Amino acid sequence: MSFLPTVDLSIGDLRMPFNEEVKYCILGISVTLFLIAMGILVWQFYRYCSQAPKEPVDDLLSSDGKPAKTGDLHTETQRPNFKVEKLHEDARRLSRCLSMGSHVELPSLGNQLDEEVKGSLRFSLYYDQLQSRLVVTVLEARGLPVRDFSRSVDPFVRVRLLWARHDNEEEKEEQSSPSLQCLLHEWQSRIVKDSSSPTFGDQFSYSMEEEDVPHTTVRFEVRDFDKFSRHGFLGEVRVSLCDMKITYPLEVLEDLQTPQKDMVGEVLLSLKYLHTLQRLEVGLLKIRALPQQSKKDQVRLYARISVLCNQFKLRHQKSTAKTLCEVTVFNEVMMFTLPDPQIRACCIVVSVYEIHADRKSAKRLVGQVTFGKGKRSEDEHWRLMMRSICQPIAKWHPLLI
Template sequence: MMTVIEDPDHVGSFLNVSELKIPFSDTVKYCILAVSVILLLVALCILAWQIFRCFSHSYSTYTQDSMNSDLLYLEEKPSTEKYYSAPGMKVENQSTQSHRLSRCLSQTWFSSSETSMSDVNFEEQKTNKKVLGSLRFSVFFDRLESRLVICVLQAEGLSDSGEATSMQPFVKVRLMKAGLEGTGKRSLKKERGEESPSTLWAVLQEWDTRIVKGSDKALFGDEFSFILQETKNILHHLKLRMEVRDFDKFSRQTLLGEVNIPLKHLDISFPLVLQEDLQAPQKDLVGEVLLSLKFLPTSQRLEVGLLKIRTAFPNICSYAALYAKISVQCNQSKLKPQKTSAVVRSAVTVFNEVLIFLLPDFAVDQCKILVSVYETCTDAKSSRSLIGHLCVGKDRNLEDEHWTLMVRSIRQPIAKWHALLI
């Protein structure tokens, strides 16, 4: 017979645990219970919302799939009754099948193509629709030293008061010289419906002022000078083009407005201070490009030939060279750009190079060709400078003549002059 001896210490500890109570009042206990119930209700609401979203998404997917299948096989019976070669085998016309597929893809195709053609922009900056503000500057020509001095003083009233703190304005100054007249091959005024030729301009020098942060009344005070080689009637062929831009480190610069001042209308024998309102940006004709286009539909290959570039030669750098960067954009996909070799610049620079692009499975009407021409100096390691842009393609509003001739003349190269603008 075994005798169980109980330890009085353990018995006392069990009694203490049983008699242990939470030292909270009833109000605190009810508050904790209420918070727990509220959290439970929130969790149940979230679960119900997720279940509702899951069922609604599956229903919409099923509806879309059923609609597409109905569109695919809407005309299947009348179109396939004529094509039977053996029991259990059906021969269907390929054109009928492509027509049914196009009906399913027409809505998404045209919406995506419309947005892609509107997004094509071969410029380096965006332009505001509403032009605000004015620019104050001074111009002086020192005849003894044949030196033209330009001082950018202030830009004010660039935006509304609510947007002033986020602006970082600066001014890009271009000194341009009038060159040859357009020969009629491809001039800017002919594109606008005018008969008179347009003047070719050459950029002699360009400068950038410092960036003023967080103000629409920017004080610059930057001074630039340029020594003119010819002094006789040289001012009659010069003009100043000053563009006020909003600097953005992570995206394209916004063009706020510009000021164009021909120097032949000014008496700048002494420092002349002017304040001009900003105007809407306009393009200047800086050259003409002879392009050759050929399309091979079987291999989906587009051959872009850069034959000649005609510019107003400024005779500043004897080692100046030109090269072009050509890219093709189809729908919303942009192909890898290609560069031509650098050729020594002259009045008419001859390239005779052909670049080949393999197009994706898109209609050729949804493509555009973007050409950018740059200038570099071969005798020194200097940064490139942009000469101008051009764009060849077809969209819903404007049909380019060269592109139409290329589509009609398949497998045949078509050459045509295009305006080079900046």
Template sequence: MIFFTTLSLSFGEIQLLFSEKVEYSILGISALLFLIALCLLIWQIYRYCMLFPVLQRADGVLPKSGGFQYGTQTRDSKMEVHYEELSHQLSPGSSCTNLGSSFDLDSMVDLEEEHIQGSLRFSLFYDQLQARLVVTVLDAQDLAVRDFSHSVDPFVWVRLLWAEREDEEQGSLHSVLHEWQTRLVKKSCSPVFGDQFSCALAEKEVSRITVKFEVRDFDKYSRHGILGEARVPLNSLKISYPLELRKDLQVPKKDMVGEALLSLKYLPTSQRLEVGVLKIRTVCHPNKTERALYARISVTCNQCKLRHQRTTQKKRWEVTVFNEVMTFVLPDQQIRECSILVSVFELQPSKKSSKHLIGTIHLKTDKTSENEHWKLMMQSLRQPIAKWHLILI
């Protein structure tokens, strides 16, 4: 009994060592640490909301149906837009990995026979004070999946197409002013992107711009597939305030970016095919710096590239004259099954690794206008046959 009493007295003596001042100090430090933790939590939530504004839906979100409509102005439309140049913006001198580099437009299968489904949500805004166009890719929904993997790895390729004529007549040529790509979202049929891109653009040029969104399926070991496209001409929209739209994906269409005068000649005795690049006409935006052009000719048989050659670089004009002929040795059987791909590239002579694809021409034996040129070549052996072809992208 004496032993326990001693312990109780000792414990009481220890408790008396802490004065009232010390107790209030410990309580104050605890409250301060709690406030610091609360502030950090609020800051992290604020950063999350700013980096992913797509997760905060406004009251006036457009319905899932196709087409576009003018949205009501909400708090989100009053937010300050940050013109931050993202690291994945495509620039001619960029050395970063390009998700679209392994995609070949002429290898695209006939998507009209495939099932195109899904929609894409994005927003457009033109800041008149800073003369900048802001494009934000928000999300996609209900994308088609691949049959063999039952999944899809989507990303979005964005192009600003500048029309040669302001009235957008049929047959008008276009020039690609800027290209961007969003980040890759793996294994998602309804991916959330939230990527924002911006560029300087004069107000008088806005009416000539068409924004083209191409949703692609990433493939590491082959060519990227196309899940559909959505395009919006800016001449029909009022984008002085941020405008959010949702568009159903459509079958991709190629755009005319130029034309080329090509010549074909086949010599059956020596089994030689001669492809001549005579002239190339392209549309170039007046504000673009000095550029050079060259063409690469590839011969393909049964989807296997046999050989290729390229022209010399020429300074880019409205009509660039080459007058160069490339010779390919092909057996008689291959000449009847092969196809020719002419790829036109532009580059800046002052920069290294600035190659940029303008468009392509595909000459093959099918029911197209290019087939007519091929038939004329086979009917007029040993004679060069020249014909204009559209450059498409």
């Protein structure tokens, strides 16, 4: 019986099954990778040491959003911090959306102004008696305020013609709707980029009988164009044509005033919420509007009722179109399935649109009303609905534009 000899191997006796060339290649690759890693480490350490220490945003910016003029930050004053301005702009928009909360209301135009109304508007008015048309020309604006963060403004002007009754006809309507007006037409001027004193030169005309001119008010809304959000309001100018002689071109320069909404109609709505079925019933009963007597084409109205929650539109329904008269009767009920958490945080937006039966034109917004869980007088209708048990509550609401 033979025994195998035992061999004691130490670490120094280990041998790699490679020839000399492969060993040197592996060694060279290892050394190369080590040198590359050391080079990257040294480069990162050099960048870290050479980079200037970051100052807080409050030190870089003054109270008006500009870089602070200090001796240590001389280079920062010569070069604007675009990253900081972009972060401030995004934060401002986000805070404006979040501040709406669970209740979205249709604010007045004056509430959307971020600062005091400044600037003026120059325009001209002329009524051509031969062609029976009103000519409105938007010439220029002066001294418009710029946005706080972007330090620029992109203005444009929206022109609206409002028609209302006077004298004996107005006295008949005084008890129901004393300030009821009719939106005849609206235009929009071109947008002038980055200019606080823009020159427009846009001219608009509208066919109108001479007896309707004293009943007309021209409303100029100066707005700031925003591609990603709601356009800002810079101010407005109102001109009543009954107090002006415009049989020849009349040029006017007026200071901008705080914008206000106009009442262009009323809508009778009924609300009922069934707690057991979690169903909201919105009844569109009547719409009271002021048709212009000189209009020859047939105008039809319809309403779009939307349910909004946290500024997001959940559901909407549209009514049938009815021929416009002083009191247009609909008597339609629209149902929305809303769980209890949503009904306590949502609001209702009723938008009334106008379409012409004789012309294939796009719809035009007549007015809107928004109500929900809030503290305004319009929201009292919502509170009565929530307290009632399976009983519809009806109430008149003003249509504003």
